[in-house]
Amino acid sequence: MAPRVPSSLLLVGAALLLGLAAGAARASNEEGDALYALRMRLSDPNGVLQSWDPTLVNPCTWFHVTCDSASRVVRLDLGNSNVSGSIGPELSRLVNLQYLELYRNNLNGEIPKELGKLKNLISLDLYANKLTGRIPKSLSKLSSLRFIPNSYMNIFP
Numbered sequence: 239m240a241p242r243v244p245s246s247l248l249l250v251g252a253a254l255l256l257g258l259a260a261g262a263a264r265a266s267n268e269e270g271d272a273l274y275a276l277r278m279r280l281s282d283p284n285g286v287l288q289s290w291d292p293t294l295v296n297p298c299t300w301f302h303v304t305c306d307s308a309s310r311v312v313r314l315d316l317g318n319s320n321v322s323g324s325i326g327p328e329l330s331r332l333v334n335l336q337y338l339e340l341y342r343n344n345l346n347g348e349i350p351k352e353l354g355k356l357k358n359l360i361s362l363d364l365y366a367n368k369l370t371g372r373i374p375k376s377l378s379k380l381s382s383l384r385f386i387p388n389s390y391m392n393i394f395p
Contacts, residue, residue: 269311270297272331280323286316306334313337317363320344325364327352334358336382341365351376361385 274292282288289301298305304313311332322344329338330352337360338353345367353362354376362383377383 267292267295269332270294272328273297273300273303273311273314275328276326279326280321282319282321284320286319286321304337310334312358313339315339316343318342322346325350325353325369329353330355332356337361339363340367343367345369349374349377353377354379356380357382359383 270292274290274297277287277290280287286302287300289299290297291300294300296305296309297303297311298309302315302319303311304315306312312334313336314329314332315337317339318341320343324347325340325345327350329335329350333356335356336358338356339361341363342365345364346369348371349364349369351374353359354374357380359380360382362377363385
């Protein structure tokens with residue numbers, strides 16, 4: 239006969255497993271949280287962001303978001319989407335982002351210096367927006383950055 243496990247020990251074990259599962263889901267959704275924070279900053283008259291559901295485990299099923307095989311966001315392409323608002327520092331939490339395409343919108347404000355934390359960024363296209371200020375120095379230190387439209391070349395600090 240197998241030994242009986244006290245019910246209180248089973249409850250503690252179940253609570254620990256639930257806590258671990260919730261923590262893992264929360265960690266995997268940090269990118270979704272960052273993108274949803276961007277979504278909340280933007281006005282979206284054409285509804286291009288309507289698939290951005292913060293209750294999903296990750297944003298890989300959202301339109302305009304591309305993920306790698308490990309379900310990490312590597313591309314955000316909202317080019318020519320008619321969104322307006324500001325770019326927030328929360329995008330720096332997309333640590334695997336390689337392509338940030340926000341061209342031909344009505345984005346305003348300054349380019350967040352926190353984007354300089356995106357060490358994997360290859361392409362940054364913010365062309366034809368209403369951005370102000372200079373390109374942050376932090377972006378000039380991104381060794382993987384290969385594409386910035388020519389119109390930006392003379393405004394690096």
